[in-house]
Structures are given as structure tokens and as C-alpha cells.
Amino acid sequence: MIEFENEQTNVEQKVDNSANTLLDKEEFKNPENIAFSCRNVDLYYDYGEKHSLKNINIDILKNKVTAFIGPSGCGKSTLLRCFDRMNDLIDGCKVTGDIKYMGQDINEINTIYLRTKVGMVFQQPNPFPMSIRNNICYGPRCQGIKNKDTLNKIVEQSLKDSALYDEVSDRLDASGLSLSGGQQQRLCIARTIAMSPDVILMDEPTSALDPIATLKIEELIKELKKKYTIIIVTHNMQQAARISDYTAFFMLGELVEFNETEEFFAHPRDKRSEDYITGRFG
Amino acid sequence: MLEELNKDNIVQEDKKFKRKELTDRIVKLIFLFIAIICASFVIFIVIFILEKGIEPFVKNYSLVEGEVVQQNIGLFFTNTRWLYDGNGGMGFLLLTTLYTTLLSLIISIPVSIFTALFIVRMAPKRAKPVIKTCVELLSSIPSVIYGIFGMGVICPIIQMAPVQTFAGNSILSASLVLALMSIPTITMVSINAIEAVDKSMINASIALGASNAQTNLKIVLFSAKSGIFAGIILGVGRALGEATAVQMVIGNNANGLGFYNPLNPGMTLTSAMLSGIGEASGIGYDVRFSLGIVLILVILMITSILNVVKNKMDVIKTKNSTSVIKKIGKFFSSDIAFIRTYFNDKFKKDSK
Structure with missing residues (x-):
């Protein structure tokens, strides 16, 4: 442990893990396969006082599930929020470096357009205090879709896609808050799908749920990855191993290692990843 | 052991x-x-x-001419003049009160809600406490100051209207003064309600691609509606019950047929109770207590109806068996x- 801390103070000066995080593989060479790419991304909170992300270099593949794991406060949720620019809402937060979405700098894309293309599911299930139908219609309505038939189709399709349709089809006008926790979280996913995004960001979507609801959400994620790019932040290593194709391991604001999930758990290249996986800390 | x-x-x-x-x-x-x-x-x-x-x-009251009078119950409800000889009617006073309150609410509700929304959601970080303090100070100004302000500023402005007015003393000036008085109350309660809206709900709305305005109107106001309504109930109570300031600007016209026109002077229940109370005696003094009954009943009724509406509005219902x-x-x-x-x-x- 002491050894490890020394190591940390040494790398505090300059972090360069790009050798461990940028993969030299066929899929990553074609720019059309890449949904997000980050180069030298640094993020500061509290007007520069807190350095929360240090020199992040990572590529996220399209139509794959990428999991971000790491101990609490390591910056994995922060990086996730960079992708749909939710960090803009926080006072005193500054992002430097390049983040590109489909090859375009995200600062040049209109935020509202970006957020319709990059959906987000939060840690706590947070349906709006309205009916199930209105919860799902909220996003499309904000984009100006008013036709009732179109909206009904969207509601049906997104409920089916989020595996909630059978459970709620007979009470679409009941309050979204009347559902159970797991159903609420799937409603939040349905709400996100209703915008027909390309990417779905999930910020620990199962940490507030019981094991059975978690299982359902995981099955749903496996189903969703056929259509969408999914980035999921999780505390649970087993969950990352179960559902993700690629895994990124974060530690104290730096991206330590990024690899295919199987390889990452079988042969971690960095000692810190190995320690974390084997449960020596964290 | x-x-x-x-x-x-x-x-x-x-x-x-x-x-x-x-x-x-x-x-x-x-x-x-x-x-x-x-x-x-x-x-x-x-x-x-x-x-x-x-x-x-x-009770029997003796007037100057030696007559003995009582307040006439039928005329108390129907007469359109407010008199102190036993024939006065309070029906039009009640209507004027409700009308003045309604006019003031039409002004104060939107102003207060948007002020609260601005203070909580849009104001720059440094401006926020300044504006909030100003609104708080507004609520601590005594009503007689509002009355004087109405007499000195609002009435002369109303007087500029291209029609004949009673020196600007009118139902409209009373409504404006009442609106000024109820704005801080409604705003402060609305601020608390809007601040209590779940942050994650706002984030979810923004993450869905809603603009700030859409989020504010559809999510923030929608979630805070029962809290805002509680503020409106307090504002209604304040507007219905205010006497001093109203009495100073409304003109106290005891002949009530003209209350439909906001530029006419009028008389509310409260201003009828207050105006000339120093010189009143006999039935002219005691009949004000009858007005008090009417006022209390009206306020109790309106606030309890509004409370029922508010409870139906509550987003999360608590069952009280x-x-x-x-x-x-x-x-x-x-x-x-x-x-x-x-x-x-x-x-x-x-x-x-």
C-alpha cells in the first residue's frame, strides 16, 4: 500500500497512460467505428482548484458496451458527464482537451442537439411526477412533436424496447412514481430511448436497485447494445464483466487501463488494475 | 450472589x-x-x-330624531348602499372585495412566480442574494406605508387616465397596492417551493434535450405547483384582509353600483369597517362587527376551498386514514x- 502511494506521488507530475489506454486494434483504426474519442482531456472543479480528470485518452466504439469502473471519486462519472456536456451545469467546472463525438468537437455541436443524440440514465430512478405516457412523451414534445399518433407509436415502441410494455401497457396514465424502483429505472431508460439517441450513458443505473431488478436491467442492456452505443459507469466489477465488451479502469482521476473486458480481467497490464480486480483495495 | x-x-x-x-x-x-x-x-x-x-x-338603537332602529336583515344582504341607519347592505361590499382581490391576483401571481423562477434558476450567483433580500424587505414594509405610496404615486398616475376619476382613488389603485403587498409573500413561498424541486429531475430534463425554458416551465413549475399554490393562498389571505392601505386609496364610495368599473371608487368590507371608525357610535359602530363576521366567513371559506384544491394538486399524495x-x-x-x-x-x- 505504501509502495503504491509513492508511485502515485511520482506520477502526479505527468500522467501518460496512453500506451495502456489507446488500443492498437483493427476496430479502432476506422474512424467511422468510433463514437467518442478523448485526447488529453483534463477537467477541473471549483475554478481550477480540484483537478478531477488527468490527461484522459480513450476511444469508445460504436454499438458496444463500454464499462467504466474504479473506486469512488475516481472521476468515472465525471468523464461520463463530459460526453453530453452535463458538466456545463456545474459552476466553476472547466474542461480542456479534445472530446469528439462522431469526429466532431462536442463544443461545436449545439448542446440541445448533442443531448438528444446522447441520452443519459441516472443513478437514482427519477421519473417526472407525471403519467407514464407523459414521462415518455416529454422529450419528443420538447422537440416539437405534437402529432398524437406519432407520440403513441413512440410510447409503445420505447416501452417495448425497454421491456416494460407488458407490465404497464394497461395503465399508461398512472403516475410514473407509482411504479417500483426497477420499473422506474426502466421507465427512465424508455424515456431516453424515446429520443432515438445514438449513445446511452448510464451512471450506475443499478446501484439503487435490488438484485432481481438489476438482473432485468442488465438483460435490457444486452438487448439495447444491438441498436445503441452504451457507456455504463458501475461500482460492481462483476457487472462490468457480465455485460460489457470493453472496460476502462479509473484511479484518482486518471485512466489507468482500457481493454477488452475479457482480457482486462484475465491479464491486467497495470499493477493497480490487478490490485483492484483481485480486491486488494477499493 | x-x-x-x-x-x-x-x-x-x-x-x-x-x-x-x-x-x-x-x-x-x-x-x-x-x-x-x-x-x-x-x-x-x-x-x-x-x-x-x-x-x-x-338590539334597539336610538337615533338622533328619537327613532328606534335595528339592522334590517334583508337589506343587509340586498341593499346597494352602505348606511349606518339600519338599512345598510353589504352585498356590494363583498363583491367589491372579491373583485379587488381578483384584480390584484391577476397582477401579482405571474409577477411573483416569474420573480421566484428568475431568482432561483436564472439569476447570476452574485445577484441572487441581493434580489432575494429586496423581496424580503418588501414584505416587512408596514401596510400604512404602502397606503401612503398608493396615495402619493399610484393615484396620481391613475388620475392621468383620459376619463373622469375620483382623484385617482379607485378600485384599480387598490388592486395595484394589494398586488404590491402580496407579491413578496407569494414570491418568498414560491422561492422555497422551487428550490425544493428535485435537482435530479431538472438534470434528467436537460439531459433529454429540453432547453432551459422548457425545463423551467414544464418540470420546475409543474413540480413546485402545490408549493406555489400555498403561496397564492397566503397572498389571497393578505389581499382579502388588508384594510389600512385599501382604505387610503379606494375612495370609500358607499354607493356601490359602480364597482364593475375599476376606475370608479369603491368600498371593500375592510375599508367600510375602518373608514370613520373614530367618530362612529351606536349602530354605526356595532354594525362593523357584523361586517367582521362576513369577512371572517369569506376568508375561511375561500382559504379552505383553495386548500382542498391544493391538496388535490399535490404531486405525491399522503394518505391520512x-x-x-x-x-x-x-x-x-x-x-x-x-x-x-x-x-x-x-x-x-x-x-x-
Whole structure:
């Protein structure tokens, strides 16, 4: 442990893990396969006082599930929020470096357009205090879709896609808050799908749920990855191993290692990843 | 040996804790008693006003000419003039009161809600406390100052209207003054309601691609609506019950046929009670208490109706199956039973 801390103070000066995080593989060479790419991304909170992300270099593949794991406060949720620019809402937060979405700098894309293309599911299930139908219609309505038939189709399709349709089809006008926790979280996913995004960001979507609801959400994620790019932040290593194709391991604001999930758990290249996986800390 | 020691210990400890629990319960009862006295002042006031207010209908008053009069009950509801000779009618006063309040709410509700929304959601970080303090200060200004302001500023402005007015003293000026007075109340309560909206809900809306304006109108106001409505209820109470400021600007026209036009002078229940009260005597004095009954009844009715509407509006409904009286009964009975058994046990031991 002491050894490890020394190591940390040494790398505090300059972090360069790009050798461990940028993969030299066929899929990553074609720019059309890449949904997000980050180069030298640094993020500061509290007007520069807190350095929360240090020199992040990572590529996220399209139509794959990428999991971000790491101990609490390591910056994995922060990086996730960079992708749909939710960090803009926080006072005193500054992002430097390049983040590109489909090859375009995200600062040049209109935020509202970006957020319709990059959906987000939060840690706590947070349906709006309205009916199930209105919860799902909220996003499309904000984009100006008013036709009732179109909206009904969207509601049906997104409920089916989020595996909630059978459970709620007979009470679409009941309050979204009347559902159970797991159903609420799937409603939040349905709400996100209703915008027909390309990417779905999930910020620990199962940490507030019981094991059975978690299982359902995981099955749903496996189903969703056929259509969408999914980035999921999780505390649970087993969950990352179960559902993700690629895994990124974060530690104290730096991206330590990024690899295919199987390889990452079988042969971690960095000692810190190995320690974390084997449960020596964290 | 050891076991006996333990037993003794336990008995002693038990006594100690019982005494502690006893003081706890007695203190609770004392506090409840004080709270009930406080709350029962409402009942005392209502009884007092009722008793004094019924007098003009039953007691005989002698006027200057030697006539003996009582307040006429039929005319009390139907007459369109407010007189102090037993024939005055309060129907139009009531209508004017409601009309003035409505006009003031039409102005104050949107202004307050948007002010609150601006302060919580849009104001720059440094401007926020400044604006908030200003609104707070506004609510602490006494009503007579609002009245003077209305006389000195609002009435002259109304007087500029291209029609004949009663020196600007009108229902419209009263509504404007009432709006000014109720804006801080509604705004402060709305600020609290809007601040209490779940942040994650706002984030979810923004993450769905809604603009800030859409989020504010559809999510923030929607979630805070019952809290904002509570503020509106307070504002209605303030507008209905305000006397001094209204009396100073409304013109006190005791002939009530013109209340439909906001530029006409009028008279509300409160201003009728207040104007000339210093010189009043006999039936002219006592009949004001009858107006007081009407005012109290109207305010109680309107606020309770609005409260029912508000409870229906609540986003998350709490079910209250047991009635309040039963709950209070339970609250009492367990404590009294405990105290009684405690002293019973003690007396028995003492007598032994």
C-alpha cells in the first residue's frame, strides 16, 4: 500500500497512460467505428482548484458496451458527464482537451442537439411526477412533436424496447412514481430511448436497485447494445464483466487501463488494475 | 450472589429510566397544553366577533330624531348602499372585495412566480442574494406605508387616465397596492417551493434535450405547483384582509353600483369597517362587527376551498386514514395512562 502511494506521488507530475489506454486494434483504426474519442482531456472543479480528470485518452466504439469502473471519486462519472456536456451545469467546472463525438468537437455541436443524440440514465430512478405516457412523451414534445399518433407509436415502441410494455401497457396514465424502483429505472431508460439517441450513458443505473431488478436491467442492456452505443459507469466489477465488451479502469482521476473486458480481467497490464480486480483495495 | 446483585441493579436502573420517561411525558403534555391555548385563540376571536356582530340585528338603537332602529336583515344582504341607519347592505361590499382581490391576483401571481423562477434558476450567483433580500424587505414594509405610496404615486398616475376619476382613488389603485403587498409573500413561498424541486429531475430534463425554458416551465413549475399554490393562498389571505392601505386609496364610495368599473371608487368590507371608525357610535359602530363576521366567513371559506384544491394538486399524495381528533386522543391517552400507573405504583409502595 505504501509502495503504491509513492508511485502515485511520482506520477502526479505527468500522467501518460496512453500506451495502456489507446488500443492498437483493427476496430479502432476506422474512424467511422468510433463514437467518442478523448485526447488529453483534463477537467477541473471549483475554478481550477480540484483537478478531477488527468490527461484522459480513450476511444469508445460504436454499438458496444463500454464499462467504466474504479473506486469512488475516481472521476468515472465525471468523464461520463463530459460526453453530453452535463458538466456545463456545474459552476466553476472547466474542461480542456479534445472530446469528439462522431469526429466532431462536442463544443461545436449545439448542446440541445448533442443531448438528444446522447441520452443519459441516472443513478437514482427519477421519473417526472407525471403519467407514464407523459414521462415518455416529454422529450419528443420538447422537440416539437405534437402529432398524437406519432407520440403513441413512440410510447409503445420505447416501452417495448425497454421491456416494460407488458407490465404497464394497461395503465399508461398512472403516475410514473407509482411504479417500483426497477420499473422506474426502466421507465427512465424508455424515456431516453424515446429520443432515438445514438449513445446511452448510464451512471450506475443499478446501484439503487435490488438484485432481481438489476438482473432485468442488465438483460435490457444486452438487448439495447444491438441498436445503441452504451457507456455504463458501475461500482460492481462483476457487472462490468457480465455485460460489457470493453472496460476502462479509473484511479484518482486518471485512466489507468482500457481493454477488452475479457482480457482486462484475465491479464491486467497495470499493477493497480490487478490490485483492484483481485480486491486488494477499493 | 452475583445474580442477586444483577437483579438489584436492574431494578434500580429501571426506576431511574422510569423517572426519565415520566419527565419526558409530562413535558410533552405541558407543551401540548400551551399549543392548544395558542390555537384556541382563533375560537375566542370568532366567538367574540360573532357575539358583537349579531347585536345590531337584535338590539334597539336610538337615533338622533328619537327613532328606534335595528339592522334590517334583508337589506343587509340586498341593499346597494352602505348606511349606518339600519338599512345598510353589504352585498356590494363583498363583491367589491372579491373583485379587488381578483384584480390584484391577476397582477401579482405571474409577477411573483416569474420573480421566484428568475431568482432561483436564472439569476447570476452574485445577484441572487441581493434580489432575494429586496423581496424580503418588501414584505416587512408596514401596510400604512404602502397606503401612503398608493396615495402619493399610484393615484396620481391613475388620475392621468383620459376619463373622469375620483382623484385617482379607485378600485384599480387598490388592486395595484394589494398586488404590491402580496407579491413578496407569494414570491418568498414560491422561492422555497422551487428550490425544493428535485435537482435530479431538472438534470434528467436537460439531459433529454429540453432547453432551459422548457425545463423551467414544464418540470420546475409543474413540480413546485402545490408549493406555489400555498403561496397564492397566503397572498389571497393578505389581499382579502388588508384594510389600512385599501382604505387610503379606494375612495370609500358607499354607493356601490359602480364597482364593475375599476376606475370608479369603491368600498371593500375592510375599508367600510375602518373608514370613520373614530367618530362612529351606536349602530354605526356595532354594525362593523357584523361586517367582521362576513369577512371572517369569506376568508375561511375561500382559504379552505383553495386548500382542498391544493391538496388535490399535490404531486405525491399522503394518505391520512385516521382523523386528527383520534390522533390527538391517542397522543393524550398513552401519556396519561403512563403517568397514572406511575403514581399509582408509587402510592401503593408508599402506603405499604
